[in-house]
Amino acid sequence: MKHDRVDFNALDPTADPRRFDDTVRAITSGAASELVRRRAVASVVGQIVIWRRPLLMAATLTALVSGTALWHAHRSSQAAQTSGVVEALGVPAFMASWVRADETPTPAQLLVALEEDR
Amino acid sequence: MAEPTTPVADETLVEEVRRGSAAAFDTLVRRHYRAAFAVALGTCGNAMDAEDVCQDAFLRALERLEDCRHPERFAAWLLRIVRNRAHNFREYRAIRAGVPLEGMSPTSSSDSARDLLRAELRGRLERALALLSTPERQVVLLHDLDGWRHREIANALEISETRSRQYLFHARRKLRDALGADVLQEYLHEA
Numbered sequence: 244m245k246h247d248r249v250d251f252n253a254l255d256p257t258a259d260p261r262r263f264d265d266t267v268r269a270i271t272s273g274a275a276s277e278l279v280r281r282r283a284v285a286s287v288v289g290q291i292v293i294w295r296r297p298l299l300m301a302a303t304l305t306a307l308v309s310g311t312a313l314w315h316a317h318r319s320s321q322a323a324q325t326s327g328v329v330e331a332l333g334v335p336a337f338m339a340s341w342v343r344a345d346e347t348p349t350p351a352q353l354l355v356a357l358e359e360d361r
Numbered sequence: 362m363a364e365p366t367t368p369v370a371d372e373t374l375v376e377e378v379r380r381g382s383a384a385a386f387d388t389l390v391r392r393h394y395r396a397a398f399a400v401a402l403g404t405c406g407n408a409m410d411a412e413d414v415c416q417d418a419f420l421r422a423l424e425r426l427e428d429c430r431h432p433e434r435f436a437a438w439l440l441r442i443v444r445n446r447a448h449n450f451r452e453y454r455a456i457r458a459g460v461p462l463e464g465m466s467p468t469s470s471s472d473s474a475r476d477l478l479r480a481e482l483r484g485r486l487e488r489a490l491a492l493l494s495t496p497e498r499q500v501v502l503l504h505d506l507d508g509w510r511h512r513e514i515a516n517a518l519e520i521s522e523t524r525s526r527q528y529l530f531h532a533r534r535k536l537r538d539a540l541g542a543d544v545l546q547e548y549l550h551e552a
Binding site: 248251253256257269271274283289 | 419
Protein backbone atom coordinates (compact mmCIF):
# COMPACT_ATOMS: atom_id res chain seq x y z
CA MET A 244 0.00 0.00 0.00
CA LYS A 245 1.73 3.09 -1.22
CA HIS A 246 0.14 5.43 1.33
CA ASP A 247 1.68 3.38 4.13
CA ARG A 248 5.16 3.97 2.87
CA VAL A 249 7.32 6.12 5.10
CA ASP A 250 8.96 8.91 3.16
CA PHE A 251 12.69 8.72 3.78
CA ASN A 252 13.54 11.22 1.09
CA ALA A 253 15.35 13.41 3.61
CA LEU A 254 17.72 10.50 4.26
CA ASP A 255 18.11 9.44 0.63
CA PRO A 256 21.84 9.63 -0.19
CA THR A 257 21.08 9.88 -3.92
CA ALA A 258 18.58 12.74 -3.61
CA ASP A 259 21.26 15.37 -4.20
CA PRO A 260 22.89 14.27 -7.51
CA ARG A 261 26.00 16.42 -7.09
CA ARG A 262 26.66 15.17 -3.62
CA PHE A 263 25.99 11.60 -4.70
CA ASP A 264 28.51 12.00 -7.55
CA ASP A 265 31.08 13.13 -4.98
CA THR A 266 30.33 10.09 -2.84
CA VAL A 267 30.69 7.70 -5.78
CA ARG A 268 33.89 9.45 -6.86
CA ALA A 269 35.33 9.01 -3.38
CA ILE A 270 34.63 5.29 -3.55
CA THR A 271 35.94 4.80 -7.08
CA SER A 272 39.12 6.73 -6.39
CA GLY A 273 39.67 4.58 -3.31
CA ALA A 274 39.26 1.56 -5.57
CA ALA A 275 41.67 2.79 -8.27
CA SER A 276 44.74 0.84 -7.18
CA GLU A 277 42.80 -2.42 -6.84
CA LEU A 278 41.27 -1.92 -10.30
CA VAL A 279 44.73 -1.29 -11.78
CA ARG A 280 46.00 -4.48 -10.16
CA ARG A 281 43.05 -6.41 -11.59
CA ARG A 282 43.66 -5.04 -15.08
CA ALA A 283 47.30 -6.16 -14.90
CA VAL A 284 46.32 -9.66 -13.78
CA ALA A 285 43.59 -9.84 -16.42
CA SER A 286 46.05 -9.02 -19.20
CA VAL A 287 48.30 -11.96 -18.26
CA VAL A 288 45.46 -14.37 -17.54
CA GLY A 289 43.64 -13.17 -20.65
CA GLN A 290 46.54 -14.16 -22.90
CA ILE A 291 46.64 -17.58 -21.30
CA VAL A 292 42.89 -17.99 -21.76
CA ILE A 293 43.09 -16.91 -25.42
CA TRP A 294 45.94 -19.36 -26.16
CA ARG A 295 44.71 -22.12 -23.87
CA ARG A 296 42.75 -24.10 -26.45
CA PRO A 297 45.33 -24.13 -29.28
CA LEU A 298 48.08 -24.84 -26.75
CA LEU A 299 46.15 -27.78 -25.32
CA MET A 300 45.48 -29.18 -28.80
CA ALA A 301 49.12 -28.85 -29.81
CA ALA A 302 50.24 -30.48 -26.56
CA THR A 303 47.81 -33.37 -27.03
CA LEU A 304 48.95 -33.93 -30.63
CA THR A 305 52.61 -33.83 -29.62
CA ALA A 306 51.97 -36.28 -26.80
CA LEU A 307 50.15 -38.69 -29.16
CA VAL A 308 52.86 -38.59 -31.83
CA SER A 309 55.67 -38.91 -29.28
CA GLY A 310 53.88 -41.72 -27.46
CA THR A 311 53.31 -43.71 -30.64
CA ALA A 312 56.89 -43.22 -31.80
CA LEU A 313 58.26 -44.23 -28.41
CA TRP A 314 56.09 -47.33 -28.30
CA HIS A 315 57.26 -48.44 -31.75
CA ALA A 316 60.89 -47.74 -30.94
CA HIS A 317 60.61 -49.62 -27.67
CA ARG A 318 59.05 -52.68 -29.35
CA SER A 319 61.61 -52.91 -32.15
CA SER A 320 64.54 -52.39 -29.79
CA GLN A 321 63.19 -55.08 -27.45
CA ALA A 322 62.93 -57.60 -30.31
CA ALA A 323 66.38 -56.72 -31.58
CA GLN A 324 67.83 -56.91 -28.09
CA THR A 325 66.34 -60.41 -27.45
CA SER A 326 67.57 -61.90 -30.71
CA GLY A 327 70.99 -60.30 -30.21
CA VAL A 328 71.44 -61.81 -26.75
CA VAL A 329 70.34 -65.24 -27.91
CA GLU A 330 72.83 -65.20 -30.75
CA ALA A 331 75.63 -63.88 -28.58
CA LEU A 332 75.21 -66.65 -26.01
CA GLY A 333 75.03 -69.35 -28.66
CA VAL A 334 71.75 -70.67 -27.36
CA PRO A 335 70.22 -73.20 -29.73
CA ALA A 336 67.22 -72.02 -31.67
CA PHE A 337 64.78 -74.48 -30.08
CA MET A 338 65.80 -73.32 -26.57
CA ALA A 339 65.43 -69.70 -27.59
CA SER A 340 61.91 -70.44 -28.76
CA TRP A 341 61.09 -71.93 -25.32
CA VAL A 342 62.42 -68.83 -23.64
CA ARG A 343 60.47 -66.49 -25.89
CA ALA A 344 57.29 -68.54 -25.40
CA ASP A 345 57.98 -68.72 -21.66
CA GLU A 346 57.57 -72.51 -21.76
CA THR A 347 59.15 -75.04 -19.42
CA PRO A 348 60.29 -78.08 -21.44
CA THR A 349 59.58 -81.56 -20.12
CA PRO A 350 62.58 -83.87 -19.41
CA ALA A 351 61.64 -85.90 -22.49
CA GLN A 352 61.69 -82.79 -24.70
CA LEU A 353 65.08 -81.83 -23.26
CA LEU A 354 66.55 -85.27 -23.97
CA VAL A 355 65.24 -85.29 -27.54
CA ALA A 356 66.58 -81.82 -28.15
CA LEU A 357 70.02 -82.61 -26.74
CA GLU A 358 70.23 -85.77 -28.80
CA GLU A 359 69.30 -83.87 -31.94
CA ASP A 360 71.82 -81.15 -31.13
CA ARG A 361 74.59 -83.73 -30.71
CA MET B 362 25.44 9.63 -22.31
CA ALA B 363 21.98 8.11 -22.68
CA GLU B 364 21.12 5.16 -20.44
CA PRO B 365 20.79 1.89 -22.34
CA THR B 366 17.23 0.54 -22.59
CA THR B 367 18.13 -2.72 -20.88
CA PRO B 368 20.42 -2.22 -17.91
CA VAL B 369 23.51 -4.38 -17.86
CA ALA B 370 23.04 -7.33 -15.51
CA ASP B 371 24.98 -7.41 -12.26
CA GLU B 372 26.55 -10.67 -13.36
CA THR B 373 28.12 -8.99 -16.40
CA LEU B 374 29.25 -5.98 -14.40
CA VAL B 375 30.87 -8.18 -11.77
CA GLU B 376 32.80 -10.03 -14.49
CA GLU B 377 33.98 -6.73 -15.92
CA VAL B 378 35.03 -5.42 -12.51
CA ARG B 379 36.98 -8.62 -11.95
CA ARG B 380 38.96 -7.68 -15.04
CA GLY B 381 39.49 -4.18 -13.65
CA SER B 382 36.78 -2.12 -15.35
CA ALA B 383 36.37 1.18 -13.50
CA ALA B 384 33.20 2.00 -15.44
CA ALA B 385 31.54 -1.26 -14.40
CA PHE B 386 32.53 -0.65 -10.78
CA ASP B 387 31.09 2.87 -10.96
CA THR B 388 27.78 1.43 -12.26
CA LEU B 389 27.64 -1.17 -9.50
CA VAL B 390 28.26 1.46 -6.84
CA ARG B 391 25.56 3.76 -8.24
CA ARG B 392 23.09 0.90 -8.58
CA HIS B 393 23.50 -0.53 -5.09
CA TYR B 394 24.56 2.46 -3.01
CA ARG B 395 21.11 3.27 -1.68
CA ALA B 396 20.44 -0.31 -0.57
CA ALA B 397 23.87 -0.47 1.05
CA PHE B 398 23.18 2.84 2.76
CA ALA B 399 19.80 1.56 4.00
CA VAL B 400 21.39 -1.47 5.63
CA ALA B 401 24.30 0.52 7.04
CA LEU B 402 21.97 3.17 8.43
CA GLY B 403 19.78 0.41 9.85
CA THR B 404 22.76 -0.89 11.80
CA CYS B 405 24.69 2.28 12.64
CA GLY B 406 21.73 4.56 13.29
CA ASN B 407 23.12 7.70 11.69
CA ALA B 408 23.73 8.81 8.14
CA MET B 409 27.35 9.94 8.53
CA ASP B 410 28.49 6.60 9.90
CA ALA B 411 26.40 4.79 7.31
CA GLU B 412 28.20 6.63 4.51
CA ASP B 413 31.60 5.68 5.95
CA VAL B 414 30.49 2.08 6.25
CA CYS B 415 29.24 2.06 2.64
CA GLN B 416 32.52 3.38 1.31
CA ASP B 417 34.45 0.81 3.30
CA ALA B 418 32.08 -2.01 2.28
CA PHE B 419 32.31 -1.27 -1.44
CA LEU B 420 36.11 -1.30 -1.30
CA ARG B 421 36.06 -4.49 0.73
CA ALA B 422 33.67 -6.07 -1.77
CA LEU B 423 36.00 -5.15 -4.63
CA GLU B 424 38.97 -6.75 -2.89
CA ARG B 425 36.99 -9.93 -2.23
CA LEU B 426 35.08 -10.08 -5.51
CA GLU B 427 36.36 -13.60 -6.24
CA ASP B 428 34.37 -14.75 -3.18
CA CYS B 429 31.12 -13.71 -4.87
CA ARG B 430 30.18 -17.15 -6.17
CA HIS B 431 26.83 -16.06 -7.60
CA PRO B 432 27.39 -12.71 -9.32
CA GLU B 433 23.71 -12.62 -10.29
CA ARG B 434 23.03 -12.26 -6.55
CA PHE B 435 25.65 -9.55 -6.09
CA ALA B 436 23.30 -7.28 -4.10
CA ALA B 437 22.63 -9.87 -1.41
CA TRP B 438 26.35 -10.67 -1.17
CA LEU B 439 27.24 -6.97 -0.94
CA LEU B 440 24.67 -6.35 1.78
CA ARG B 441 26.17 -9.13 3.89
CA ILE B 442 29.49 -7.29 3.74
CA VAL B 443 27.75 -4.01 4.58
CA ARG B 444 26.06 -5.59 7.59
CA ASN B 445 29.33 -7.03 8.88
CA ARG B 446 31.22 -3.79 8.36
CA ALA B 447 28.42 -1.78 9.96
CA HIS B 448 28.33 -4.14 12.91
CA ASN B 449 32.09 -3.81 13.38
CA PHE B 450 31.83 -0.06 13.01
CA ARG B 451 29.13 0.12 15.68
CA GLU B 452 31.25 -1.92 18.06
CA TYR B 453 34.24 0.27 17.33
CA ARG B 454 32.10 3.33 18.07
CA ALA B 455 30.86 1.81 21.31
CA ILE B 456 34.42 1.10 22.40
CA ARG B 457 35.59 4.58 21.55
CA ALA B 458 32.42 6.02 23.09
CA GLY B 459 32.85 8.99 20.84
CA VAL B 460 30.38 11.79 20.52
CA PRO B 461 27.56 10.60 18.26
CA LEU B 462 27.28 12.47 15.02
CA GLU B 463 23.50 12.57 15.06
CA GLY B 464 22.14 15.91 14.10
CA MET B 465 25.14 16.69 11.95
CA SER B 466 24.01 16.93 8.41
CA PRO B 467 26.17 15.80 5.50
CA THR B 468 24.94 18.85 3.65
CA SER B 469 25.04 21.19 6.64
CA SER B 470 27.47 23.48 4.84
CA SER B 471 24.56 24.78 2.83
CA ASP B 472 22.47 27.34 4.68
CA SER B 473 19.53 27.48 2.33
CA ALA B 474 16.13 27.20 3.96
CA ARG B 475 15.38 24.02 2.09
CA ASP B 476 18.58 22.36 3.21
CA LEU B 477 17.96 23.43 6.78
CA LEU B 478 14.50 21.94 6.67
CA ARG B 479 15.93 18.82 5.13
CA ALA B 480 18.58 18.59 7.84
CA GLU B 481 15.92 18.99 10.50
CA LEU B 482 13.80 16.26 8.92
CA ARG B 483 16.82 14.01 8.70
CA GLY B 484 17.57 14.53 12.36
CA ARG B 485 14.01 13.71 13.37
CA LEU B 486 13.97 10.64 11.16
CA GLU B 487 17.26 9.42 12.60
CA ARG B 488 15.99 9.87 16.14
CA ALA B 489 12.79 8.01 15.27
CA LEU B 490 14.76 5.24 13.57
CA ALA B 491 16.84 4.89 16.73
CA LEU B 492 13.71 3.60 18.47
CA LEU B 493 13.53 0.58 16.15
CA SER B 494 15.46 -2.64 16.38
CA THR B 495 18.27 -3.17 13.85
CA PRO B 496 16.31 -5.60 11.63
CA GLU B 497 13.25 -3.31 11.73
CA ARG B 498 15.39 -0.39 10.60
CA GLN B 499 17.01 -2.44 7.84
CA VAL B 500 13.69 -3.75 6.54
CA VAL B 501 11.84 -0.44 6.59
CA LEU B 502 14.75 1.38 4.93
CA LEU B 503 15.24 -1.22 2.22
CA HIS B 504 11.51 -1.33 1.58
CA ASP B 505 10.59 2.32 1.81
CA LEU B 506 13.87 4.02 0.90
CA ASP B 507 15.07 1.74 -1.89
CA GLY B 508 11.81 0.04 -2.91
CA TRP B 509 12.88 -3.55 -2.28
CA ARG B 510 10.28 -6.33 -2.19
CA HIS B 511 9.90 -8.62 0.78
CA ARG B 512 11.32 -11.58 -1.14
CA GLU B 513 14.49 -9.61 -1.94
CA ILE B 514 14.78 -8.32 1.62
CA ALA B 515 14.29 -11.82 3.02
CA ASN B 516 17.00 -13.16 0.74
CA ALA B 517 19.47 -10.39 1.53
CA LEU B 518 18.91 -10.33 5.28
CA GLU B 519 18.54 -14.12 5.58
CA ILE B 520 15.09 -13.98 7.16
CA SER B 521 11.70 -15.27 6.05
CA GLU B 522 9.33 -13.14 4.00
CA THR B 523 6.78 -13.30 6.81
CA ARG B 524 9.37 -11.99 9.24
CA SER B 525 10.22 -9.20 6.81
CA ARG B 526 6.53 -8.17 6.66
CA GLN B 527 6.30 -8.25 10.45
CA TYR B 528 9.39 -6.09 10.83
CA LEU B 529 8.01 -3.60 8.32
CA PHE B 530 4.65 -3.46 10.06
CA HIS B 531 6.17 -2.84 13.49
CA ALA B 532 8.73 -0.39 12.14
CA ARG B 533 6.10 1.75 10.45
CA ARG B 534 3.88 1.75 13.51
CA LYS B 535 6.76 2.82 15.75
CA LEU B 536 7.81 5.53 13.31
CA ARG B 537 4.26 6.89 13.16
CA ASP B 538 4.04 6.89 16.94
CA ALA B 539 7.36 8.70 17.18
CA LEU B 540 6.95 11.17 14.34
CA GLY B 541 3.21 11.74 14.35
CA ALA B 542 0.92 11.72 11.36
CA ASP B 543 1.46 15.43 10.72
CA VAL B 544 5.20 14.95 10.40
CA LEU B 545 4.72 12.08 8.02
CA GLN B 546 2.39 14.29 6.04
CA GLU B 547 5.11 16.92 6.02
CA TYR B 548 7.53 14.39 4.53
CA LEU B 549 5.04 13.52 1.83
CA HIS B 550 4.85 17.16 0.81
CA GLU B 551 8.59 17.49 0.99
CA ALA B 552 8.97 14.61 -1.47
